[in-house]
Amino acid sequence: MSISQSVPAGDRPVAAPPQTAAHVVGRLLGDCGVEHVFGVTGSGNFVATSALIEAGATFVAARHEAGAVSMADGYARAGGRVGVASVHQGPGLTNTITSLVEAVKSRSPLLLVTGDTSDGATRSNFYVPQVDLVTSLGAGSERPRHGQEVASATMRALARAETERRPVVLHLPLDVQHSPMSNPADGAAGSKGHPTGGFPPPSGNSLDRLVAAIEAAQRPLILAGRGVWTADSRVAVEELRDRLGAIMATSAAAHGLFAGNPWSLGICGGFASRPAATIVRDADLVIGLGVSYTKWTTRHGTAFAPGATLVQVDNDPAALSADPRVDLPVEGDVAATVNALLERLTGIRPREQRWDVRLGAEAVADSAWNVQPFHDETGDGRIDPRTLSLLLDGLMPAERTVVVDGGHFVGFPSMYWSVPDPAGYLFTGAGFQSIGLGLGAAVGAAIGGPDRTVVLAIGDGGLHMSLVELDTLARLRLPVLVVVYNDAAYGAEVHHYKDSGADLGLVRFPDTDFVRVAAGFGIEGATVRQPKDLDVVARWLACENRGPLLLDCKIVTTVVADYQAEAFIGH
Template sequence: MSAAARQPTVADVVGTTLAALGVEVVFGLMGSGNLVATNALVAGGARAVTARHEGGAVAMADGYGRTTGRLAVASVHQGPGLTNAITALGEAAKARTPLLVLAGDTPAAALRSNFRIDQHDLVTSVGAIAERVYDAGSAAADAERALRRALVERRPVVLNLAVDLQAQPARHGQPAPGSPASSVPAASRLVAPAVPLPHPAPAAVAAAADLLARAERPVILAGRGAVLSDAGDPLEALGEHAGALLATSAMAHGLFAGRPCALGIAGGFATPLAAELLPQADVVLAVGAGLNGWTTRHGALLADDVRVIRVDVEAGALDAHVDPAVAVLGDAAATARALLAALRERAPAVTGWRTPERASEIAARRWRDEGWEDRDAEGSIDPRTLTVALDDALPAERTVVVDSGHLTGWPSMYLGVPDARSFVFVNAFQAVGLGLGAAIGAAVGAPERLTVAAVGDGGLFLALPELDTAARLGLRLLIVVYDDAAYGAEVHHFAPGGHDVALARFPDADLAAIARAAGMAAATVRRPSDLDALTDWLADGAAGPLLLDAKVDPTVCADWLAEAFRGG
């Protein structure tokens, strides 16, 4: 029986409703618990991107959402399909990515089913929201509610779909499979967030403006919340009026790209100049930034007497890690505009730290300008030399996706990006192995830009199935493997203390050969001249993915590593 001839079901209603609401892409791996709903979503106009592992599918949706700013959707089977996706779901939850996961679920009465787990509690345990379809009559409303919650609450939502309920006939009045968007009332179509976020209270804005007006050396430090709010321009305008320098957390890298008074990333990846200037600030305006140990170097980048203004949409985040002098509950962009208006009422614009000399110093002291001693070890390349060479060779319009591990700092510190949507820092959960999937999603979302996946050899081995996905899709994707034949973070952390790290080391593997077997171009890099393979690939139009297995010098230890382990 054809799909058009059979009786529409609840699963059809869910997929059709989501397509009508504007879902554009669904990443997934098909099973009996999610196939019908996913097919209906695709019949309604969404593009399907099939992964090789459920964790890869959710990581792809996460990367797509971070890069495009649009709702990301993934689809997985019940039970093990969902458990396979949990690590990537935890990353997306901690990064506050609006993401909807369709997950099959076991029938309530199937107490002995092999698939049975408590999916609700599993989902909430990693910080995501658990939703469900309740009955055949509410299927469309349940799907729409789950989608809206993901957008409004800026968190992943898992919509659990019991397989017995999915199979029930659709109720009269529910959208039919393949229905165009016009079948759903215009007011119900949700392509972008339509719910206003919290506007700051006037009293809180006034207190913050009073503090900024008295500041002599202010700094604006923006985090992931500022990216989600698209607050870069209003924060720059506020910084210009207040004479403030700008900085970001690692999650917001690129938000102030090209601004003359932007110090770059604060925390363990901070340049020596940023590490020198940030502790001199007398007022720090932290906007959508957690101010955790990573961002403040466990407090070393904040002076003891600094006055901190916290801005966040969550009340519980306003006193996290650092107690504020002023707390402002409000959307980042709306608060920045309100602060600028209040500051203009109090005082004219000031130069503050924004002198031509300071701007010149910032421009001249990027990480690549600080210099390093290239070890020039036989048969390997210094990771800093590698990354600067990549920065010079790659087009400026790029998306950089960074996996977790010892390699994390090199691309974050030495690869420039044009804006915050072009930098995907897959480290909110500090889980190795999610970078390749996120990069595939980013490449799907922004095909006009070259996507660069920076991963370690350990992370790549955890994500090997998705090499097939990247090759199958023919993406404009450069995969750079910082290959030290080890879990380098553990080696560098524990070896100096006399611990045996043999179990964290592995025989050298020919990752280029593995990539070729998956259907993509590949090369091994041991010296700068080996990057000719990259130059040739770019000259040929970068058609289809390229993997560079860069055999990096395993003796080079990242300076930020000690800070990373202090936080646990």
């Protein structure tokens, strides 16, 4: 089997004994426990990738480099470990840029191994200033200058990806790759990655101010981001909530963090229901833990009352200075900060001072999307996307991983589909607002979290941009449910410009029969125009050893997701 296809462990190509720096890279990554590598091989990354396969990893061949990085991103988010991708230098690397930026903005731990032109080879067709390029995007870089630095650079890059929680690119110049190495471990001795210890707790002054703000608040809201999840602090945060009588909400990236907790409003911001948004706006103190106050989360600055005090706890100083609306920035580890608060705030608030008691659990329950009324517009061969989303939420197993691509449709699965925890929700359009990254992420999520049913929500526009990875999905026969919200358009632009008098023909297209397209790749498909067409999902779930299933859902084109009204403010 050629390694241009998927090569599982135990079916390895016969390789010569490691003898170059490129072999050392693959061997070390394998020794460090890398189990999967996603990529597109070329001459610049072939040897290192082959050595990694020989060392025990499974290679998953993508059809495009952007797909490879999205797969590694999805693998990292769903599996809770560093995702690894491998691509050729020059155009191989530049093809990853959109996926790489999304991973940077989403703080995904990801190692991207790529070739590079030799020092001075600026006339090479493959030349591009790679380190400057990826550094400008916010990714980390490691580039060994000679063979003796390869091992330490490799170990350092892998450690940085994990501890810094961002993509780190390992650039391997061709001449360095070819350096003879007498021992695969040459250069590894004494190599040190970044420290793996926790971040420090907040300063005493910051903690004093935070405690004072909490004691003065009448209606505290705990707003948790993915930083709470990565810090494994859900239980501690819920204990803090219990003491304060606070209400809780999450960013989109942390969707599912408080699944099952009766005091959680779900996602804050654009994806919140109107009753939930009303409760959030009534808070007089917002305690942001490991969360970025993005336009999504703040509903373009309208989510919180003007007089509310906003707190942000983060270990990244850059994150703390990103939003001038924050009144109390607290630099420190989320887990350490919450534990320090629990030590200081030992008592339980009197019943008459608790917001949860005064508000009532019924108000929180009544804010859930699945109980909000709407007029079902299913008809004329098209299904209402709200009806579609509600029905699918009831059909899918509770243990699920939901991957959401970008586009207007994102409001529907994000509002109506529950997830068990943040590892079960991968919004690939959240960081960079790109479309077309979801299919690759779904492949990675299915491999990184095989014990859950993976469901991909994607628009027709995003699927057209990533069609080549249907081949990967079919080749690996992954049990992924692909739900296409098909309005034959770039729906966000249609709804944004429909009253402007502009020519919407620029963003509308002839309808695509994705069932026929999927069949060409060997994937089962079904067209959904009304609720009974979803019977195929139950049959699919009942099958053992099932492969992928694609639903081409012809949705009503006039239904606008609630978040859309704020989506383009300031654009």
